[in-house]
Amino acid sequence: MEKEQKQFYERLEQKGVSRRDFMKFCTFLTATMGLSSSFVPKVAEVFAAPSQRPPVVWLHFAECTGCSESVLRSMYPWIDELVLDILSIEYHETIMAAAGHQAEENLQMAMKKYAGKFICVCEGGVATKYDGGWGKVGGQTFLEIARDVVPKAAATITIGNCSSFGGIQAAAPNPGGYVSVEKATGVKTLKIAGCPPNPVNFVGTVVNYLLLGKLPALDELGRPLFAYGKTIHDQCPRRAHFENDEMVTEFGSEEAAMGYCLYQVGCKGPETYNNCPVVKFNDGTSWPVEAGHPCIGCSEPNFWDTMTPFYEEL
Ligand code: SF4
Ligand code: SF4
Structure with missing residues (x-):
């Protein structure tokens, strides 16, 4: 563990990030999550020496990819790498190297290998009219993909207003019959709402899961109370x-x-x-x-x- 932590801080230094900056971020994140300052070293440990890296399948439906951008780009320039370090991203259409049939094979393999254990993150609303024909990836409709993948996950996080509540494509008159992932699948989701959502709230939710072994407390709409209370x-x-x-x-x-x-x-x-x-x-x-x-x-x-x-x- 010590060796792992040392290597982590060396990697940060190479990126021009001091240990002090990193601890400042951990203090900010801990406070955002509503935890006392005594948790700061534990939060730092989640990043520096992760004891587990949960497999993640990240799906895109009808959206602008702004939520991925919000998590991976617009924050502290080095946080995106930390997030990618603590998660094992098995499938993410925007950032994975694989394409075409190979990408779809990756998705099937990840679902089989990690059935009931992976975290599914969804971006975008799901079209339900015309058998979901208004949106497809790899020859399958969003509706088919959502109904196939989401029930097999340990938990599903919907990031952004579109996957959480339907978003702009669900606005009246909603000709494609767009709905949230929860409505399309019947599976309760944790919602990081917003357009765009704040990346800190996504990172806080993931760190809460890794630190305490459970998802944070939610409001009646399924949004984490620490952020939407x-x-x-x-x-x-x-x-x-x-x-x-x-x-x-x-x-x-x-x-x-x-x-x-x-x-x-x-x-x-x-x-x-x-x-x-x-x-x-x-x-x-x-x-x-x-x-x-x-x-x-x-x-x-x-x-x-x-x-x-x-x-x-x-
Ligand atoms: S200020 Fe309001 S509209 Fe703007 S990001 Fe926050 S919740 Fe959304
Ligand atoms: S005080 Fe309330 S209404 Fe006025 S700007 Fe702030 S949030 Fe908006």
């Missing part, structure tokens, strides 16, 4: 302006420059559960409301229908 509004730094009725009524105005509340220009923060104000995006740089844009409610079911028009008051 509070509304944007309850954590928003503009909240005092809301209480004082100090409102932005026009973008580009003096009130907007003073950071007043965005409720009247469409902010859906009071009805949206997510941890964006605390975790933020792009290496913790900022998040939509901090940048002056209202929350559009992207982590809620059917937000394309229920939260629109985006620039009108709730």
Whole structure:
């Protein structure tokens, strides 16, 4: 274990990441997961000397691949490699080297070898009308693939609004009959909701699984409570302006420059559960409301229908 940890820190150093930076990330992740600071060394150990690397089958349905991008690219540049180090990715259409029949063989082999043991991660909504004919991979419809793979997994994580709730393709009039993976398969899924979802919430869920041997506690929609337990509004730094009725009524105005509340220009923060104000995006740089844009409610079911028009008051 010690040797493994030493090699891990040497690898990090070669990437220009100090042990201090890494521990800072682990402290941030531990706090996000709602664990006490005494867990920080244990969280670091999950990355530095993983005792298990669960097999993962990552499926793509109707989506933009933004959720994969969000996990693998836009965070601290070295975290993507850490995530790939602690998971054994057996099938992922965007990043695997195999293509065509070979790729499909990999999927079949992984399902057979790890039946009941692999984690399935799904991105994208599933078309159900016309026998699912609106979306296919390797000659099989999304519906067939989802119904074949998901029930064989130990657990399924749906990442993003599309796989969790249907997403934009499920918005009215929804001609393809798109639904969430849960609805398409009848199997309960853990939902990392958002458009895009925050990669920290995905990493926190995986680390929770590796550290404590179970998935985190969920809300009634299947979202981890550590990330989706509070509304944007309850954590928003503009909240005092809301209480004082100090409102932005026009973008580009003096009130907007003073950071007043965005409720009247469409902010859906009071009805949206997510941890964006605390975790933020792009290496913790900022998040939509901090940048002056209202929350559009992207982590809620059917937000394309229920939260629109985006620039009108709730
Ligand atoms: S900007 Fe949105 S989330 Fe923040 S206080 Fe105003 S309404 Fe609430
Ligand atoms: S601020 Fe609202 S719309 Fe923006 S990412 Fe967070 S939950 Fe989604």
